[in-house]
Amino acid sequence: MxxxxxxxxxxxxxxxxxxxxxxxxxxLTLPLNFFLNFLPVIIWLSIFHYASMIPIDIRPTIHSKIAFISDAFMFGDWFGELQKQYHDSYQLTKISYLTALAFVTICLLIIPLSLWYYIYHIRKIRFNIWEWYDHVFHFENKKNSRRIRLIVLPFLLPFLAFIILNFDHIFSSQNEENFTKTKDLIAWFSYVILHVTVPILTAVYLYVFHPAGTIKCFSFALGLQNICGVFTHLLFPTASPWFTHMYGINDTDHVNYTQEGFAAGLVRVDTHLGTHLNTNGFHLSPIVFGAVPSLHSAIAFQCFLFIMTRASSFKHRFATNDSPATSNRLRTNGNKTTVEESDSNDEDEINSKTSTDNNTNILTSNSSNMSDLADSEDDEDYYYNNDSEDIEQNNDKEVPHLLNLYIDDATFTNKWYFKIFNTGLVAKVLICSFILLQWWATMYLDHHYRFDLFIGLLYSMISFTIINNLILQPKVLKPWLDLRFGKIPDDDNEARTMGMRVFKGTKIEWFFDPLAYTKKIKVKRKKK
Structure with missing residues (x-):
């Protein structure tokens, strides 16, 4: 049974x-929709696969020194590589520390912070240029222009990456005593297995937990950066660190398009596993001189960007103070959302440990944080964007109100083991750990310089910015928030995420809602 x-x-x-x-x-149209959504990724894979068919006589000159020199002078020559390659260049190693300090100070601190100050303090932009609705998904006080997230995303991300890359670089020395079987297998698992599986898992996460269309934006951002990356490999070919370590910086005999690829540190993994899969695979690589940008870095960082921006930091912030018997009734009149309050008896809350406090309840008109959704001074819409519509405020009768798609059991959803999920902490910690591991594995296996990884990061940030501002924010998140706040009818059942639709009517439907509507439990006070 x-x-x-x-x-x-x-x-x-x-x-x-x-x-x-x-x-x-x-x-019948589902496979077609899937194909269209992932078309940019398919185009990138096709270009990469058929790159070897390009005639050698029309290919550009290979730049075998660019990545090596850029890495040394932008990040510092920590291991004395300049001295090893140029023999009498000890002064160049000292100079590299000064150039790296100048690079990080001017390019990664002064210029980004100046842009941040200009945008939010001189121009007085009122919304996050990367995350238009961060006051809905991540913050309760959108007026705080100095909040850490607003500065970090996107202005200080390259600076933080500089620190992490150098930290990883410490443990990636190409000395024999640094190589162990355990490290080799961990690096292989990250560089090969996680490189393939993490984007798939990220896509599944976005599909299940977030509004329809988010996964399409993720695919387009991946495809755009990778297409630009592979064209960069073809038009501006550069050598990987294994080439420099194998042949030397001044080698010219092997700088040609007939040079076979090399698995570098993955050769050791083949020895450990008793196979030749990695060695044979890299020998057949259609693009041998494709170090800059590192698409391993770009793909990993694109996953990072989507998870860090989309994983909600305030699930259950849309909590009401009403019991099911006295809940607010929602009435939609054009673009206005009116809350009709029913009569209620004198009641007390019996669940004082719910995740959303009374002073952070943004669904009630008396909330001190009502400015999260509507600015009473400027009469702005309850979520910011650069062409927001105005909504009319009428004291406490017309307020933005999250549609009550379900009523969850607060005694279940507010248990302690759900709290780490309610802040998106699990997804954020996992993706940050992956970035840390992937960058180390790539350098440890001698496949990319810090410079390659950093340029891959910049490609992903540019691609994300384009897709985010042209598609994700205006065409995915804004319509979805309009649905959730009752501004437009939900004729196509798109107000629910995929996970909410699958578990509709169950106790765990709330778990798949990035906003997570809940009701605090109240009962009548017993008279003594």
Whole structure:
């Protein structure tokens, strides 16, 4: 009986997943939609695969020294590589420390912070230029222009990356005593296995937990950066560190398009595993001189950007103080959302440990944080963007109100073990750990310089900015928030995420909601 019951439940779950995935769409057009959504990624893979067919006589000159020299003078020659390659260049190593200090001070601190100050204090821009709705998903006080997240994303990300890259570089020395079997296998697992699986897991996470269209933006951002990256490899070919360590910086005999690829540190992994998969795979690489930018870094960082910006920091912030018997009734009139309050008896809360305090309740008109959704002085919309519509305030009767798609059990959703999920902490910690590991593995295996990884980061930031500002914020998040706040009707059942649709009506539907609506429990006071 137990086996039969489990089988039925699994079948029912599969049916719900299929129905929720289709969501009123035709099953025949689903493969076409999937193909269109991931078309940029497919184009990148196709260009890379057929790159070897480009005639050698029309290919550009290979720059075998650029990445090596840029890495040494932008990040510092920590291991004395300049002296090893040029023999009498000890002064160049000292100079590299000064140039690295100048680079990080001017390019990664002074210029970005000056831009931040100009945008938010001189121009007085009122919304986050990267995350238009951060006061809905991440912050409760949108007027605080000095908040850490606003400065870090995007202005200080390159500076933080500089620090992390140098930290990882400490443990990536190419000395034999630094190599161990354990390190080799960990680096291989990150560089090969996680490089493939993390983008897939990120896509699944965005598809299940976030508004429809988010995964399309992720695919477009990945595809755009990778297409630009592979064209950079073809038009401005550069050598990897393994080439310099194998042949020397002044080698010219092997700087040609007939040079075979080399697995570098992955050769040691083949020895440990008793295979030749890595060695043979890199020998057949269609682009041998494609060090800058590192697409391993760009792909990993694109996953980082989407998770850090989309993983909500304030689930359950949209809590009401009403019991189910006395809950607010929502009435929609054009673009106005009116809350009709029903009569209620004198009640007390019995759950004083709910995750959202009364003083942070943004759904009630008397909330001290009502400015999160509406600025009473400027009469702005309850979520910022650069062409926001105005909404009319009428004391406490017309307020922005999150649509009550479900009523969860606060005694269940506010348990201690859900709190780390309610702040998006798990996803953020995992993706930060992956970045730290992936950058180290790439350098440890001698496949990329810090410079290559840093340029890959810049490619991902530029790609993210383009897709984010042209598609994600205005065409995905704004319409979805309009649905959730009752400004437009939800005719296509898009107000729910994929996970919410699959588990609709269950106790865990709230778990898949990036906003997480809940109700605090109240009961009548017993008279003594």
């Amino acid at each position: 137990i086996v039969v019951t489990i089988t039925k439940e699994l079948i029912n779950l599969l049916i719900r997943i299929v129905k929720s995935g289709l969501n009123k769409r035709n099953i």
